[in-house]
Amino acid sequence: xxxxxxxxxxxxxxxxxxxxxxxxxxxxxxxxxxxxxxxxxxxxxxxxxxxxxxxxxxxxxxxxxxxxxxxxxxxxxxxxxxxxxxxxxxxxxxxxxxxxxxxxxxxxxxxxxxxxxxxxxxxxxxxxxxxxxxxxxxxxxxxxxxxxxxxxxxxxxxxxxxxxxxxxxxxxxxxxxxxxxxxxxxxxxxxxxxxxxxxxxxxxxxxxxxxxxxxxxxxxxxxxxxxxxxxxxxxxxxxxxxxxxxxxxxxxxxxxxxxxxxxxxxxxxxxxxxxxxxxxxxxxxxxxxxxxxxxxxxxxxxxxxxxxxxxxxxxxxxxxxxxxxxxxxxxxxxxxxxxxxxxxxxxxxxxxxxxxxxxxxxxxxxxxxxxxxxxxxxxxxxxxxxxxxxxxxxxxxxxx
Numbered sequence: 001x002x003x004x005x006x007x008x009x010x011x012x013x014x015x016x017x018x019x020x021x022x023x024x025x026x027x028x029x030x031x032x033x034x035x036x037x038x039x040x041x042x043x044x045x046x047x048x049x050x051x052x053x054x055x056x057x058x059x060x061x062x063x064x065x066x067x068x069x070x071x072x073x074x075x076x077x078x079x080x081x082x083x084x085x086x087x088x089x090x091x092x093x094x095x096x097x098x099x100x101x102x103x104x105x106x107x108x109x110x111x112x113x114x115x116x117x118x119x120x121x122x123x124x125x126x127x128x129x130x131x132x133x134x135x136x137x138x139x140x141x142x143x144x145x146x147x148x149x150x151x152x153x154x155x156x157x158x159x160x161x162x163x164x165x166x167x168x169x170x171x172x173x174x175x176x177x178x179x180x181x182x183x184x185x186x187x188x189x190x191x192x193x194x195x196x197x198x199x200x201x202x203x204x205x206x207x208x209x210x211x212x213x214x215x216x217x218x219x220x221x222x223x224x225x226x227x228x229x230x231x232x233x234x235x236x237x238x239x240x241x242x243x244x245x246x247x248x249x250x251x252x253x254x255x256x257x258x259x260x261x262x263x264x265x266x267x268x269x270x271x272x273x274x275x276x277x278x279x280x281x282x283x284x285x286x287x288x289x290x291x292x293x294x295x296x297x298x299x300x301x302x303x304x305x306x307x308x309x310x311x312x313x314x315x316x317x318x319x320x321x322x323x324x325x326x327x328x329x330x331x332x333x334x335x336x337x338x339x340x341x342x343x344x345x346x347x348x349x350x351x352x353x354x355x356x357x358x359x360x361x362x363x364x365x366x367x368x369x370x371x372x373x374x375x376x377x378x379x380x381x382x383x384x385x386x387x388x389x390x391x392x393x394x395x396x397x398x399x400x
Contacts, residue, residue: 002178002227003121003178003179003180003198003224004121004122004174004178004179005121005122005123005124005169005172005174005178005179005180006116006121006122006123006124006179006180006181006182006220007123007124007125007126007150007168007179007180007181007182007192007197008123008124008125008126008181008182008183009125009126009127009159009182009183009184009185009188010125010127010129010133010136010137011103011127011129011184012183012184012185012202012204013182013183013184013202013217014105014106014109014125014137014142015103015104015105015106015109015136015140016103016104016105016106017102017103017104018101018102018103018104021096021097021100021101021102022039024096025039025093025096025097026038026039028089028092028093029076029077029080029082029093032077032080032082032084032089033077033080033081033082034081035080035081037080043079047072047075047076047079048072050071050072050075051068051069051071051072051075052068053071059130059131059153060131060153060154061131062131062132062135064131065130065131065132065153066094066098068130069094069098070090070091070094073089073090073093073094073097074086074087074090076090076093077089077090077093098132099132099135099136099139101139103136103139103140104140105140105142106204106216106217108216108217108218109142109217110142111218111385112217112218112220112221113142113145114145114351114386115221115370115372115386116145117145118351118370118386118388119224119369119370120367122147122148122172122173122174123145123146123147123148124146124147124148124149124150124168124171124172125137125146125148125149125150126150126159126164126165126168126181126183127149127150127151127152128151128152128158128159128188129151129152129153130151130153131151131153131154133149133151134146134149137149147171147172148168148171148172150164150167150168150171152164155167159183159185159188159191159192160187160188160190160191160192160194161191162191162195165191165192165195165197166195175196176192176195176196176197177196177197179197179198180197180198180199180200180220180224181193181197181198181199181200182199182200182201182202182214182217182220183199183200183201183202184201184202184203184204185201186201186203186208189201189202189212193212199212200212200213200214200219200220200223201213201214202214202215202216202217203215204216221372222372225371225372228369228371231307231368231369232302232304232307235296235306235307235344235346236296236297236303236304236307237296238296238342238343238344239341239342239343240294240295240296240340240341240342241340241341242266242273242274242294242295242340245263245274245276246336246339246340247260248260248335248336248339251278251332251333251335251336252332253328253331253332255282255283256280256281256282256325256328256329256332257280257281257332258278258279258280258281258290258329258332258333259278259279259281260276260277260278261277261278261279261289262276262277263275263276263277264276264277266295270299271297271298271299271300271303271305272298272299273293273294273295273297273298273306274293274294274295275291275292275293275294276291276292276294276336277289277290277291278290278291278292278329278333280314280316280325280326280329282320282325287316287317287320287325288314288315288316288317288320288325288326288329289314289315290312290313290314290315290326290329290330290333291312291313291314292311292312292333292336292337292345293306293310293311293312294311294340294342295311296311300374300376300377301374301376304374305377305378306346307346307389308348308371308373308374308377308379308387308389309348309377309378309379310345310346310347310348310389311337311342311345311346311347312330312333312345312346312347312392313347314326314329314330314356314359316329321355322355324362326356326359327359327362327363330347330359330363330392330397331363331397333345334392334394334397334398335398337394338394338395338398342394343393343394343395344391344392344393344394345391345392345394346368346389346390346391346392347359347360347365347389347390347391347392348387348388348389348390349387349388349390350384350386350387350388351370351386351387351388357388360388360390363392363397365390365391365392366390366391366393367388367389367390368389368390368391369388369389370386370387370388370389371386371387371388371389372385372386373385373386373387
């Protein structure tokens with residue numbers, strides 16, 4: 001994996017301001033001032049400067065931040081021409097607008113965070129903001145994905161200063177060259193790229209164009225997924241020998257045994273490879289099923305269907321689960337794979353299939369990646385969008 005970490009800006013990248021809250025603010029201030037009120041970027045920055053009272057940084061603790069925003073809203077009312085009940089009304093604005101459902105997630109955010117989390121990336125947020133950075137993401141339910149929260153008010157520097165980027169890198173123990181970054185502010189995205197990040201400017205309007213400009217966060221997933229082409233070709237190139245089905249009358253570990261129930265021939269015109277199906281049995285009792293596909297190339301535009309569906313599949317009846325039977329069956333299937341000169345087997349599962357993932361983890365299989373499914377796959381058509389891919393080294397298991 002080329003990258004070890006990914007960092008996100010917050011506002012405009014992961015989150016957007018709640019328009020209903022902003023509308024409520026404008027209505028209230030307009031009513032109190034008896035004239036139309038509209039917040040602009042320049043007005044907001046002017047109020048920030050006024051509320052800072054000459055301090056730099058503006059705030060370093062949550063208590064500092066609370067006091068800052070109370071001054072901010074009071075100054076907002078004064079600038080708007082409100083003359084009565086300033087403290088009470090500023091307190092009302094603060095309670096309604098500060099860290100109170102004032103931000104919403106963009107639609108694709110959780111999907112993208114799940115992708116990088118399941119691929120083992122270190123993840124952080126770098127934002128020109130206050131100590132409440134982590135708190136705001138906790139409220140939105142996504143703080144759990146991140147292990148660093150780098151706020152300008154705590155670092156003492158704003159983007160695109162190298163100081164704030166270096167602080168974020170240090171917190172994760174990675175280099176810029178090992179890291180991805182995305183920001184909705186182009187100068188800040190460019191600044192990260194100058195530092196050595198693979199950095200993207202996100203313009204959700206779609207108006208900006210350029211090599212490093214994207215319109216949504218899914219495009220970063222697509223960028224990272226580009227390197228799996230060589231991976232797919234590697235597995236398709238692995239040796240396999242099939243000169244007909246072989247009988248395996250004694251597939252047992254002394255207690256658990258596999259009994260062949262079907263031998264499905266290849267269907268060349270559909271690029272379907274031959275496959276074995278076995279009943280998993282404890283003594284005379286069938287407790288589940290396993291199957292093994294003999295081959296690495298399948299169907300699809302690049303014949304890669306087996307990369308996504310795997311060679312080996314298993315299903316143990318619910319009342320027999322949790323006892324290691326699926327893993328033992330997989331070990332026995334390595335003998336069948338060896339007979340066809342297959343040294344590697346892929347096992348794939350949905351991220352939500354915890355029991356299947358546990359089988360792979362208990363076997364100590366190598367997690368190759370959590371990958372995006374192409375639309376042409378049967379798995380995608382069934383409703384799944386991402387899949388875990390594990391590699392089983394058959395020679396390693398046959399030694400034990």
